[in-house]
Amino acid sequence: MxxxxxxxxxxxxxxxxxxxxxxxxxxxxxxxxxxxxxxxxxxxxxxxxxxxxxxxxxxxxxxxxxxxxxxxxxxxxxxxxxxxxxxxxxxxxxxxxxxxxxxxxxxxxxxxxxxxxxxxxxxxxxxxxxxxxxxxxxxxxxxLFKAYRRNEYNNANIKGTININRHIQKNIPFRGHIAYTTREHSYxxxxxxxxxxxxxxxxxxxxxxxxxxxxxxxxxxxxxxxxxxxxxxxxxxxxxxxxxxxxxxxxxxxxxxxxxxxxxxxxxxxxxxxxxxxxxxxxxxxxxxxWLWEEYLNTLLKDKFIHPENKTGKHKQYLFEGNKQSIYPDFISKDKPFIVGDAKYIPLDKQGSYNENSERAVSIYYKTLAYMYRFNSTKGFLIYPTKNEENLYEELKIQDTEGILQKIGLAIPQNVNNYNHFTQRIIINEKILNII
Structure with missing residues (x-):
């Protein structure tokens, strides 16, 4: 299936x-x-x-x-x-x-x-x-991983446990060799x-x-x-x-x-x-x-944005004074005034449960808005993949404030002839990606 x-x-x-x-x-x-x-x-x-x-x-x-x-x-x-x-x-x-x-x-x-x-x-x-x-x-x-290994030898330099059965099989008549087993730390x-x-x-x-x-x-x-x-x-x-x-x-x-x-x-x-x-x-x-979409976006944005990682603790941020309540925004600009961003793999350009009038959509925005408040930022963005022919841009003005939340749809090429054709087209879309 x-x-x-x-x-x-x-x-x-x-x-x-x-x-x-x-x-x-x-x-x-x-x-x-x-x-x-x-x-x-x-x-x-x-x-x-x-x-x-x-x-x-x-x-x-x-x-x-x-x-x-x-x-x-x-x-x-x-x-x-x-x-x-x-x-x-x-x-x-x-x-x-x-x-x-x-x-x-x-x-x-x-x-x-x-x-x-x-x-x-x-x-x-x-x-x-x-x-x-x-x-x-x-x-x-x-x-290099090192572990104990059981090795079998048959020579005159005995340095382990003698294996009687194997010794009888290999060394009769006796010619000076002893069959023995060792446990050695080895690569x-x-x-x-x-x-x-x-x-x-x-x-x-x-x-x-x-x-x-x-x-x-x-x-x-x-x-x-x-x-x-x-x-x-x-x-x-x-x-x-x-x-x-x-x-x-x-x-x-x-x-x-x-x-x-x-x-x-x-x-x-x-x-x-x-x-x-x-x-x-x-x-x-x-x-x-x-996870893959977020890590992929980091390869595009890493020159201008920090990518805090909750999986490693790298670039950990805090919500309250005294290092209380750790937070991990997906992206924070390296320069001030700060711009904060969130990677969304969900289809934000799709009508229905993701449109601005739904409770689910409001919850999607909450986290980015909270991070904007935390970093005293008036600019934030959500970035998602779209089947649209060109990159999508929509600016949402936060009521009674100077804050702007930008929804960005990175166009994923459709109707391509082969993998090389796909790569060429998406690289163009990446280069013209415009973040506020």
Whole structure:
């Protein structure tokens, strides 16, 4: 099945009712609960529930007897033989999801290759390969992972526990060697072997070399993992290494390796997850559109605006004196007089629940207006994506004040021939983006 984000309700087609039972295991459940109980479900941002941003309380989709209603999540999710693909709402039914790929390219600084030669399903899996260098760098920033490893030797330099059975098998008649086992702290371990197998798998992908050789830092890190695993790497032991890594990773210091392990497992188990047979097993790859849209806008605005991050505490602000009540406006101008802005992935140009006369719309404005008051600002903006041919601008004058709230719709190109055409057009729209 296929639908878009924020679909307003997708009615089941007659042939799709057979998927209702499987999809009901996913519908109306919080992201946090789904992710905690399903290791093969990968959701970005991966820090759900840690930063009290309420993302973890949302659902992938809600469902009743007749329809599925989606929200801000994009990607795919499945259970048993049922799979639901959720593209961005800026992807036409028969087109590729250029907008989602473009945001990923900007946020994670990745090169997207051969996009137009692949099916939509293949492109969804390719997200993981695109993201691999980004999370490899984050993990390596904590150092090469080191762990205890059990090694077996058969020589005269005994320094561990003698293995009697193996010694009898290998050393009779006796020739001076002893079979023994040691437990050694090593860079060559199950985690680094998993990363090595993933590197070798990606090398065989049609654009894998372009991903692994995209910059000097990536190349150097890849070579480090190849070097420390070269003595014991065996491509025929891939399934064995995968099995050893199925237990969730936990380490008080090397915590960045946890997500990298999950990404490696999904890349290596790609075919199995595509045709998963385990009963009632939920699997998938999803991106929160609101988070991705905000991070994408930061790549456009970072020269003139600060982007406070509630996920890291960077540029934390406070509402009251004495550092009371921390707040995180999406954007604050670096220069005074301050301009504050809010990223909105919801369709603010859509009539109905988002128009100025609805209670929901008023609540959307409240936060930005509060931030304007806090920073003594007379200028604020909301920025959202739109299918309009050109960027949209609307100024809302705040009653009996000098304050102005600007609604900005960044035009997402439609009716494009290919990914390069889409990129060229959206770059033009980005360059002429006019913020008060």
């Amino acid at each position: 296929r639908t878009t984000d924020n679909n307003g309700g997708y009615l089941f087609k007659n042939e799709e009712f057979i998927h209702k039972e499987n999809l009901s295991r996913i519908a109306n459940k919080s992201l946090l609960n789904l992710q905690e109980s399903n290791a093969d479900l990968l959701i970005f941002p991966h820090s759900l529930g840690v930063h009290k941003d309420d993302v973890e309380k949302s659902t992938i989709f809600s469902m009743d007897d007749e329809c599925i209603t989606t929200y801000n999540l994009m990607g795919f999710v499945g259970c048993n033989n049922s799979q639901l693909t959720i593209t961005s709402r800026f992807s036409n039914e028969d087109d590729k999801d250029y907008f989602l790929h473009y945001m990923l390219q900007k946020v994670f600084a990745i090169n997207i290759l051969d996009f137009d030669q692949k099916s939509n399903k293949e492109n969804i899996w390719d997200f993981l390969i695109y993201l691999f260098p980004y999370f490899l760098k984050k993990a390596y920033a904590q150092g 060559d371990n199950d985690i680094t072997q998993l990363i090595r197998h993933t590197i070798e798998y990606i090398k065989l992908h049609p654009f894998g070399k372009g991903v692994l050789l995209k910059d000097n830092e990536t190349r150097e890190i890849v070579q480090k993992f190849i070097f420390v695993t070269d003595a014991t790497y065996n491509k025929n032991e891939r399934n064995k290494i995968i099995a050893k890594n199925l237990k969730p990773f936990a380490h008080p210091y090397f915590f960045e390796y946890k997500l990298l392990q999950k990404i490696c497992l999904q890349i290596l188990r790609r075919e199995k997850l595509s045709y998963v047979k385990d009963e009632n097993k939920i699997y998938g790859l999803l991106f929160d559109g609101a």
